[in-house]
Amino acid sequence: MKYTAVLAYILLLSVLSACAPVTSPAPTRFPATRTATPTAQATPTATQASYNWRGETLYLRQPIPASPTQANVYLLQTDQHATLQEAQVLAQRFGIKSAVYQSAGELPGTIDYTITDGKQRLTVRSDQYFSYYMDYRKAFTDSYPATQSPDALANIDRFLKSHGFDFTYSVNYPTMWGGYYIEPLTQDGFAIHEEFFKPVGLLISLDETGQVASVQANLIRYKLVGKYDIHSAEEAWQTFLDPHAITGLIEGMHSTSQPIESWQRVYPDNERVTIYGRVSSIKSIVATDSPLTQIDLYIATGNLAGLDKVVQDAYIEATGQFSTQDGIEKFNVESWKISKASEAGFTGTLKRENGKVTLAALEGEHYALPDVPAGVRMPFENAYVIGTQVGNAIEWKTIDDRMTQTGGGGGGGGGLGFYKLNLSGTPVPVIRPTAQVQPTQSVIGQQIVGQRGNLSVTIYKKPDGSQRVQYALTSNDGKSLLGSMLLEGTDLQELQKQNNRPVDIWGTLDHYDQDGNPVVKVESYEIPFPDLRFQIMKGTQKTITINGQSALLFTSQDGKSFVQMAPGGDLDNSPLGLAGDQVLLETLAIPDETFSGYPVLRVFAGSVAVSSKNGQAVEMKITADQPTIMDEPTTASAPPALPLTVTIEKVELVYYLSDPRYAVADPSAGPAYIQPAWRFYGHYSNGDEFEVLIQALKDEFLLPELAPYVHPG
Secondary structure, X not given: OOOOHHHOOOOOOOOOOOOOOOOOOOOOEEEOOOXXXXXXXXXXXXXXXXXXXXXXXXEEOOOOOOOOOEEEEEEEEOOOOOOHHHXXXXXXXXXXXXXXXXXXXXXXXXXXXXXXXXXXXXXXXXXXXXXXEOOHHHHHHOOXXXXXXXXXXXXXXXXXXXXXXXXXXXXXXXXXXOOEEEEEOOOOOOOEEOOOOOEOEEEEEEOOOOOEEEEEEEOOEEEEEEEEXXXXXHHHHHHHHOOOOOOOEEEEEEOOOOOOOEEEOOOOEOOOEEEEEEEEEEEEOOOOOOOEEEEOOEEEEEOOOXXXXXXXXXXXXEEEEEEEEOOEEEEEEEEEEEOOOOOEEEEEEXXXXXXXXXXXXXOOOEEEEOOOOOOXXXXXXXXXXXXXXXXXXXXXXEEEOHHHOOOOOOEEEEEEEOEEEOXXXXXXXXXXXXXXXXXXOOOOOOEEEEEEEEEEEXXXXXXXXXXXXXXXXXXXXXXXXXXXXXXXXXXXXXXXXXXXXXXXXXXXXXXXXXXXXXXXXEEEEEOOOOOOOOEEEEEEEEEEEEOOXXXXXXXXXOOOEEEEEOOOOOEOOOOOOOOOXXXXXEEEOOOOOEEOOEEEEEEEEEEEOEOOOOOOEOXXXXXXXXXXXXXXXXXXXXXXXXXXXXXXXXXXXXXXXXXXXXOOOOHHHOOOEEEEEEEEEEEEOOOOEEEEEEEOEXXXXXXXXXXXXXXXX
């Protein structure tokens, strides 16, 4: 886990537990001798546009802009679901004049439309929310380079104008989205942004020729409320630098990741083959017409009797032939049946000998892989193969190098969000948290008082046979600005028995280590739940939406339901197996921990209950309570990491709106305003992308209550 300050202080909502009360003995506080005196940290000062920011050197590459003294506030207009006629009109703009299908909408109780000619595909929720693919199957099977093509902007502009998107826009290229965001500008010339690097607009990806391959529309309608006084960019900059500021701002960070090289299975036309895949079927708007049935991404024709009746996403085995006409590939089914096997991932080394390819899996088995293209490098260590085991062979679908990638792809957020707006004309005092009521981040000598967090213990083995024990505490209760911290002290041995459990600590922020991690000298600690134990639980999972956030609901065999969370306390959105499959989870249920009324399970490991490889019941043992043991890194194997630096590349005024896409209309929620915000955007020296949005309206237009917003993940 990366202990970066930008990931700090994620607010975890807590309400009264829905579980039966758990009785535990009163906690005992253990002393821990303090061995050093903290030193004061110098106040950050600017030197040739560089700053000491959260223990790291920050460079400002763009001058602070001259600020307007006022900016608009807009009111979001409720998006109306598309009618059939509106969906067809939108399809005509993309040149699709084909059958129309309907399916359950993204929002409960609604209908979305899909219009496709077998190659192009348009899925419509409204004229503001839709997805368009020039070649639907190719968009999901071909890897397009996410690079800034020299002809990209001209090609995009030509595409927009030829398809009726005639508005003034700017172009944003956030690396985490892998495409170009086309941002329609407001009447005063600014873009609208949501949380976590997401602008309002059109996300456009390009194919290998630089032409538009897909469009994801995230548009809105709004009306002007009025013009209001705002803080200057310089004032927002001072808030950005203020280590005490936690309200009126939203932070996001995204780690870099290398593109994955992959190969797709290609089947010849007009040859009898057997394929394995998940079935999807959506109804035609014409009752007498056939539904649109697919096996994975292949359009299915032929003997489809009963396929529209099987459970959505059922895994089947189908025999037939592929055919391609006018660039549209279809699979003509001769026969099909529910597969006894299921899709799985296999990791190992691919080798080609005597024209045949085998996978030596990490578990020791050897499998044959048919029809592997010559372009796949051999031998291929740590290859990841997705497919279905059939005897001693794998009917593979994809091969990729994801297991060779190191780091990247993660992200997080911080800040407690923006204040609600007060446009009544009667100011209400807004008291912002200060060092007197909140712990002060980045201040050496800061007192840590009863801070609760989840403990992780790592034992490093040294070449001379000795050991070093590292204790790390991660808190996401919204009260600690440190977020994650390393613990030091002379009497911490008892904590080795508390791996991945809650611990309360008292101490002092002593220093930052060479990697920028805060180090706390522990004076004493408590084990709040001494009888807390890990469990292996069996049940089912389903994805639900709670307060606009996607969550995974686990229902145990005794009928109790829990929201799943990752060990650190973030929502877990990684279901196992297929819908309805029995799964096993290694869990910890912390007393009184809930999410929107649901009891919570922190999940440390999981598996489907029955192996897809051999059909046998899976056994799982508890391991999360044991410290992680690893070799001590040496300078020979791992050169010292260079200290991170931070560069701000863009300072701009934008309009901010909390993502309304999955929100269900709530009459008590109040108006959804679009308000001005100062955006500071840049990168860490390791390539990680970050942004900080700072509320721009002056305090007389704010209420002291914080507004909800969508957290990353």
